[in-house]
Structures are given as structure tokens and as C-alpha cells.
Amino acid sequence: MINSNTLETFSELERLQSEIKRLKRKNYQLESKANSYRKKYLRYHAFFEISSDPFYITTYPGPPTENYPNPRDYLKQWKIIEVNNTATQIMGYSKKQLTSLSLGDIATHNAPKSKQTRSIIKELVNPIEKGQMFSIERDHIDRRGNKIEVEIKGQAVNIGGIKYIASLSRDISDRKKLEKEILKSYRLEKHCRQVLQKEIANRIDFTLALIHELKSPLTPILSSSETLLSREEPDSLNAELARNIYHGAKSLNACISELLDLAKSEISGLTLQRTSLLLNPLLSEIAGELTPYIQSHRQELILDLPEQLPAVLADPERIKQVLRNLLNNAVKYNREKGRITLKAGERDPLITISVHDQGRKIAQKDQLNLFKPYFRCSQDRARTDGLGIGLALSKQLVELHSGEIYIRSVRGKGTTIIFTLPVFSNTGRTSGK
Ligand SMILES: Nc1ncnc2c1ncn2[C@@H]1O[C@H](COP(=O)(O)OP(=O)(O)O)[C@@H](O)[C@H]1O
Ligand SMILES: [Mg+2]
Known part of the structure; x- marks a missing residue:
């Protein structure tokens, strides 16, 4: 029922x-x-574990509520909720231990508290609030209390509508160590450079003072011997002695001037007084000036100039100085009764000036050093009529004029030193004679 x-x-x-x-x-x-x-979890977890850098997910408490919170207290609100195995291995904690800590427990910073807070806000909170990636350098403290310098890069992530912070912290201790070493060696280098500069300045001061001391007594010797020479019968013994004194003093004076120029070039570089210059008259003038000296050495000077040469933009005194150096060398290192040729020509856009002598060939290996200060070929080192500065100075002077200087030396034919000067393009072709 x-x-x-x-x-x-x-x-x-x-x-x-x-x-x-x-x-x-x-x-x-x-x-x-x-x-x-x-x-999904397994997939993300695999990504998580692939990383060879520690990976953290923490809670995000939002920006600090006070302006200057205690940085440690603030970071304690960043609770670690997930880490990968690398993080546990590097920090020496188990996963359970690490996920019961906060950023405030593992991160530390040596700067004063207010500075730390400022850097947290500027480098961490501000980018997070703008949805950007942050990157900061801090120290992490592992379980045994060891400091690990890390660069933390991260970003806010949204998980189930809640904002978390995912970050990778890379160990940069080695990089930091290297940076410190670089800084140390940079400071050392700077110190050495300063010491060296001081040494150079002292040496230059000394050289300038020495040059002055050497030049002063030469002036009366030069003028007295010249006066004496003009008063004596040219063939007399007294004239011969006065001539010796005069030439000796003049060559000494030239050496000292070279030294002075070299010292000047070391201090501030040589300066030029450039003007538009015609070379024919200048070369003729130098030839005239040196002919008596060349003849007194029973040598001959041939001047080989074209009818006209375009102008150059040059310092006439410095060009004369180069020519005197080259012609003096040609006399000094020429063969007995040798011929010297001073030649100029145009190879657009350059003017080429050469001084040729009939002396010995300069060995190939010496040619490489010829333009270095104080270099003299081994067979000339005992000579007392030079310091090995002339060619080095000539090179500097020619290069200051944007020219080049080089050597051609052939056995049996002698040596030619050639230098070039750029044609001054603003002026037309003008006759040099
Ligand atoms: N025309 C030349 N022929 C052979 N050797 C030369 C010639 N010019 C220069 N030299 C070599 O180059 C060296 C350097 O020349 P330079 O700088 O003018 O110094 P210095 O003439 O005072 O020795 C000379 O000592 C000499 O050995
Ligand atoms: Mg010389």
C-alpha cells in the first residue's frame, strides 16, 4: 500500500x-x-626550474604608505610564496623554509636607511606601479649569513586577479669583483700618470733652465769671435783660430736650439706662424746662406728649381730650420768633395723638396729609426757635432705643415731626404723668381 x-x-x-x-x-x-x-602548473613549473638563476614570486604590498618607512619593515611585507630549486640551492634553505620568509629577511643593503628607502621607491616600486620591469642591485644573505651580490630583474604578474612580483636574481659577485679590480687598477694608472706627468714637468723645467744656462755664455763667444774674425787678415793664424771658435760656438748654439725646440715640443707642441709663401726665393736664400759653409768643406751645392712653384701655406722660419738641418746633415755625412743637390718640384697637390748628398747608404734598419729623437747611426755616435735631434724635429715640423718626410738611400749613390708640403689652394700660380 x-x-x-x-x-x-x-x-x-x-x-x-x-x-x-x-x-x-x-x-x-x-x-x-x-x-x-x-x-598549466607543470608547464610553468618547468619554465621555473629551467632557469639557472634563482626565481622568486612574492606578494606585493603596494607602495609604502609612509614617505620614509623602515626599508626592512617594508620589505618584510613582500612574502616569498614560490621559489625554484636554484634559489633553494644558492640560498641554502629548503623550499618550505624559503617560502616562509620575506624579501626583508633575505635582502640587505649597506646604504643608510633613508637612501635605501629612496632607492626601493625609485628603482622598485615606481616601475612596478607603471607596469614596467625593474632592475636593482642588492645583497642577498644566504642561510649561513654569506653575502651574495645579486642583480634582481622582475615585473608584476597578475595571478587570479592578485598582483604578485616575479623576479630573477642573478649572482653578480664575479662581475662586481672584476669591477672593483678595474676601478683599483684605473686608480693606480691615474696615480702613475700623475707621477709621470710631474716627472716630465720637472725634467722639462730642468731642460729649459739648463738650455738657458748653456746659451748665455755662448752669446759673447759668438759675437767676440765674429768681430775678431773680421779684424784679422783672412789667412792669418789668428783668423784661423777665430774661425774655429766661431764655427764651434755656432754649431754648439744650433745643438742647444734643437734641444730647446725638442723640449718645447714635449711641453706644448711647436707652433707655426703660417703665411702664403713662395718657395723659390726662400730656397735661394738658404742656398746663399749655406754656400760659404759648404764650400769651406770643399763641397759643392747645386740648386735645382723650376721656373715657378705654386705658393704654400707655411711658416718660413720653420721651413728654413728644416732645410738647414737637412743641408747640414748632407755636408756632415757626405763623401769628400761631394756634391749636394737642393731640388724642388711640383707633383700636384704637393710640392716636393729634396736634399741629396753623395755619402754612404744608410742601413735599412737605421732608416726605420732615423726620425726618432736622439737616434744616430752607430758609426756617427762618437761624433761631437750633433745630438741626433735634427731629423726628429724636422719630421715634427713637416708634419705640422701637413707634409711628409722620408728617406731614399742607395749604395754608391748617396742619401736623399725628401719632404712634401701641400700646395696652398687659395692662391693662384705665381712666379717664384
Ligand atoms: N744625409 C745623411 N747621410 C747619412 N746619415 C745621415 C744623414 N742624415 C742623417 N744621418 C744619420 O741620422 C742621424 C740623425 O740625424 P740628425 O737627427 O740630424 O742628428 P745629428 O745630425 O745631430 O746626428 C745622424 O746622426 C746620422 O747617423
Ligand atoms: Mg743633423
Whole structure:
């Protein structure tokens, strides 16, 4: 017999059955959702673990509420909620221990507190608030209390509608050590440079003082011997002695002037007084000036100039100085009764000036050093008529004029020193004679 009680039980059963069905459906849905989450988790976890740098996910408490919170207290609100294995290995904690700590427990900074807070706000909070990536350098303290210098790079991530911070912290101790070493060696180098500059300045001061001391007594010797020479009969013994004194003093004077120029070039570089210059008259003048000296050495000077040469932009005194150096060398290192040729020509856009002598060939290896200060070929080192400065100075002077100087030396033919000067393009071709 079916009474009302039985009917109630039936309908209850039906309700329960449909409830069970609904719950089963829900269970199924939840399980597939859980499965999909599990898969996602495994995928992200794999990324997490691939990283050879420690990886952290922390909570984000938002910007500090006070202007100057205690940095440690503030960072204690950044709770570590997830780390990878590298983080646990490097920090020496288990995963459980590390995820019960906060950034305030593992990060430290040597700067004063207010500065730390400022840097946290500027370098960490501000970029996070703007949705940008941050990058800061700090020290992490591992479980044993060792300091690890790290560069932390990270960004805010949204997980289930909540803002977290994901960051990678790279160990930069080696880089920092290297930076310190570089800084140290840079400071050392700077110190050495300063000491060296002081030494050079002292040496230059000394050289300038020495040159002055050497030049002063030469002036009366030069003028007295010249006066004496003009008063004596040219062939007399006294004239011969006066001539020796005069030439000796003049060559000494030239050496001292070279030294002075070299010292000047070391201090501030030589300077030029350039003007538009015609070379024919200048070369003729130098030839005239040196002919008596060349003839007194029983040598001959040939001047080989074209009718006209374009002008150059040059310092006439410095060009004469170069020519005197080259012609003096040609005389000094020429063969007995040798011929010297001073020649000029134009090879657009350059003017070429050469001094040729008939002396010995300069060895190839010496040619490489010829223009270095104080260099003299081995067979000339005992000579007392030079210091090995003339060619070095000539090179500097020619290069100051944007020219080049070089040598050609052939056995049996002698030596030619050639230098070039650029044609002054603003002026037209003008006759030099
Ligand atoms: N025309 C030349 N022929 C041979 N050797 C030369 C000639 N010019 C220069 N030299 C060599 O080059 C050296 C350097 O020349 P230079 O700088 O003028 O110094 P210095 O003439 O005072 O020795 C000379 O000592 C000499 O050995
Ligand atoms: Mg010389």
C-alpha cells in the first residue's frame, strides 16, 4: 500500500538522484578544470626550474604608505610564496623554509636607511606601479649569513586577479669583483700618470733652465769671435783660430736650439706662424746662406728649381730650420768633395723638396729609426757635432705643415731626404723668381 509517506520517500529519492547527477557533473567539471590547472602548473613549473638563476614570486604590498618607512619593515611585507630549486640551492634553505620568509629577511643593503628607502621607491616600486620591469642591485644573505651580490630583474604578474612580483636574481659577485679590480687598477694608472706627468714637468723645467744656462755664455763667444774674425787678415793664424771658435760656438748654439725646440715640443707642441709663401726665393736664400759653409768643406751645392712653384701655406722660419738641418746633415755625412743637390718640384697637390748628398747608404734598419729623437747611426755616435735631434724635429715640423718626410738611400749613390708640403689652394700660380 502506497501511503503519503512512501510518496514522500520517492520524491526525495528522485531529488537525491538528480542532485547526485548534478554533483557528478560538477565534480567532472571541477576535475577537468583541476587537470587543466595541473597541466598549466607543470608547464610553468618547468619554465621555473629551467632557469639557472634563482626565481622568486612574492606578494606585493603596494607602495609604502609612509614617505620614509623602515626599508626592512617594508620589505618584510613582500612574502616569498614560490621559489625554484636554484634559489633553494644558492640560498641554502629548503623550499618550505624559503617560502616562509620575506624579501626583508633575505635582502640587505649597506646604504643608510633613508637612501635605501629612496632607492626601493625609485628603482622598485615606481616601475612596478607603471607596469614596467625593474632592475636593482642588492645583497642577498644566504642561510649561513654569506653575502651574495645579486642583480634582481622582475615585473608584476597578475595571478587570479592578485598582483604578485616575479623576479630573477642573478649572482653578480664575479662581475662586481672584476669591477672593483678595474676601478683599483684605473686608480693606480691615474696615480702613475700623475707621477709621470710631474716627472716630465720637472725634467722639462730642468731642460729649459739648463738650455738657458748653456746659451748665455755662448752669446759673447759668438759675437767676440765674429768681430775678431773680421779684424784679422783672412789667412792669418789668428783668423784661423777665430774661425774655429766661431764655427764651434755656432754649431754648439744650433745643438742647444734643437734641444730647446725638442723640449718645447714635449711641453706644448711647436707652433707655426703660417703665411702664403713662395718657395723659390726662400730656397735661394738658404742656398746663399749655406754656400760659404759648404764650400769651406770643399763641397759643392747645386740648386735645382723650376721656373715657378705654386705658393704654400707655411711658416718660413720653420721651413728654413728644416732645410738647414737637412743641408747640414748632407755636408756632415757626405763623401769628400761631394756634391749636394737642393731640388724642388711640383707633383700636384704637393710640392716636393729634396736634399741629396753623395755619402754612404744608410742601413735599412737605421732608416726605420732615423726620425726618432736622439737616434744616430752607430758609426756617427762618437761624433761631437750633433745630438741626433735634427731629423726628429724636422719630421715634427713637416708634419705640422701637413707634409711628409722620408728617406731614399742607395749604395754608391748617396742619401736623399725628401719632404712634401701641400700646395696652398687659395692662391693662384705665381712666379717664384
Ligand atoms: N744625409 C745623411 N747621410 C747619412 N746619415 C745621415 C744623414 N742624415 C742623417 N744621418 C744619420 O741620422 C742621424 C740623425 O740625424 P740628425 O737627427 O740630424 O742628428 P745629428 O745630425 O745631430 O746626428 C745622424 O746622426 C746620422 O747617423
Ligand atoms: Mg743633423
